Amino acid sequence: MKLGILLWKNFTIRKRHPIRTIFEIAWPLFLYAIMVAIRKTITLKTQPECHYPARALPTAGALPWLQSIYCNLDTSRNCAQEEVASEIPGKLFNPPGTDSDIPCDEFCSINCLLTKQCNNTLQALEDGNRDLLKASDPFAAVFYSSYKYLLSGKVLYYPSTAQTDAIITNANETFLAIDELTEQLNRQTIPPKPVQKFLGKLLGCLELDKFQGFTNKTELIEKEAELSCQANGTACEPSLWATITFADENGEDLKPATTSEHIIYTIRMSRDVVPSTRSVTPTYWAPNSNDGAGRMRYFDSGFIYLQNMIDDGIIRQQEPNVQTDGIYMQMFPYPCYTPDAFLDAVSGATPLLLTLSWVFTVAIMVKNIVVEKETRQKELMKIMGLSGGSLWAAWFIDIFTLILISSTSLTFMMKFGGIYQYSDGFIIFLYIFSFGCSSIGIIFLLSTFFSTASISAAVAGIVFFLLYLPYNIVSIFRYQICILFMFADGIIYFIIAWYIDNVFPGKYGIPRPFYFFLQPSFWTVKQEEVSEKLLAGVEIQDLGKTYSSGMFCTKKEKVAVDRLSLNFYESQITSFLGHNGAGKTTTMSMLTGLYPPTSGTAKIMKHDIHDEMDQIRTIIGFCPQHNVLWDDLTCTEHVYFFSKLKGYPDEQIDSEIANLLKRTGLTMKAKNLVPSLSGGMKRKLSVALAFCGGSKVVMLDEPTAGVDPYARRGIWDLLLSYKKGKTVIxxxxxxxxxxxxxDRIAVISDGQLQCVGSSLWMKRTFGKGYLISVNTSDRKMISDIVSKIASDVTVESTKPNEVSIRIPYDAARRYEELRSPR
Known part of the structure; x- marks a missing residue:
């Protein structure tokens, strides 16, 4: 029921501010509305499917291998829109034979190289200048940078044994075949065609003495450093292609005098020329085939070629009589697709866009929660019987509703606005909704750190955006993990906020011990039947409050309440009398749970203020020194809200509202909002709220302060009419x-109780008697009369036509003699 009345209050306030509510819902949609508008201006173009020719490896023959190297340098140019022959099992794409007299025109028959590019690269080779080769044209520069290690690089291997030397000898046959091809081209007498001339010059630059073995690891490492240009800091052109290490099936180095049937070998290359092995697939998927030069680094670096040579060498070393087959590698074709640069950009920016979309909502929600803390509305509601769990639940439902509406609207906008038109709508909604739920937890957590609404709104928006930044560091999550983490974040944030709110409630509220959730009393509610015959409604026992300021050597303490002991009784109004700063408000604040006591305790209807404040707040009403009201609620709505909060029966609420408003003179202002009321009317409304809902203990902190005499008299009448059955302070x-x-007056000064008792008792105990003023000019007559009444009756002062007489209380019965005619 308390949750329902809180939801009613929040809904009523939102109803009074429709523009703000609509803005909170619509703001998250603003950025995505711009995205939809941009999306509608973009025209998408479908890319055709791609088919690629087969790539020859060294075992396929020297000339086919060289053709694949040169003609597939830029694979994207070899993209065919129809199926190629090599995709059919058992066929190849015009593979050149192993004979060396094939027409050189076939070398460029796959439309892989323009004639101009052949001629420019040829000119660079004729000049014998590698620098010129790198600068002759873009194609030549790419060719040299990709295959420089293949042309002039060395391959080191370890250990050099009879078995590994045999393997390397078999692997080196490819380069021997290239050497024979070079000699044949040089012996040709007919004028060479451009491509033939290029091939001859290219092979002339090829370093054929590739392999070098070592029996000592130290020598191998030294040679590696030398070829990598790392020795002695010398500047040179790196010429280390790869290092190969051989091991047996147990991972141990091969022994010189033994032969292993199972060989494990490792190819080590510079990390600058081979792909990273940190992940199997790219972090972010993108359409298009991996046919770019930068994506074919296992080919460009020669890793696959070297692996093919070593594999063939091991097979032929183990089985000399086996005829190995030439190997071609076929790239899978890539289907047609529609590239969408806009979607690629938006997908990566979605977390940032969501964060920016919710910044305003988070800032406003944090401000709304902190406003109730700053104006003490939160503590007033708790004093009037509201539990912290109901308050948090009401705010959760309020924010959850807005987020649900915004998330649903965003889903429709993304799905049908063309941003994520091919994605499942429920998946989109779940992603946005989980982000919103995580934001609710952040809102609750941030609200616990602030006590000023304006500051909280500014800082909350900044902190919320900064919490997005770690996403840029750790952003590799599967969708399921991402959703799970966001829901878990919301729960964790809320638990932390709940803990902080209990242990560090701020300026107002009683802090619980840090282990409060381990106490059985926190989870179980103590119920005690209070006897109707009990007279003492409030019992204060050595209650004390000390305020500290400064730190260490500059620490100062001020005692506000000093060991106060006092009882307040049912069906009585006890006046707590004292000057400003005497400790009256501090005492009431401790009794209502606004401030924790430094020492001592108090019991309200037999409930201790230390351990049973939740039970106490269900039976007390409180009128604070300063009005704590909602500007967006009317007088009727205030009384209705607090009556429901106190659990008053529904059938009696209307009569309760009418009665309280009538007694306070607010009937004519029943439908008016609080800002339209005068100061006196606001004060009377605050007093009425303290009595609503059948509160058994009512505490009024200077209820008539700042009101006119007529309103003051009305408040007096209200207190006198409602005191029966209640303990009123x-x-x-x-x-x-x-x-x-x-009925009783308790005088307090400097935090200490000076005296307590009825008005008459105080007058008799501490007073000097009655002071009577007589209007007469016959002073002698008055003196004679006074002397006859009693010796202790004295004349205090005389004026021209007035005489003041002080009569002790014991002599009051003789006062009639003064009225006797003379």
């Missing part, structure tokens, strides 16, 4: 008010 610094309303 009234703080004031007006003696007349304390005397008229108080």
């Amino acid at each position: 009234l703080s004031t610094h007006h003696m007349d008010e304390a005397e008229i309303l108080g």
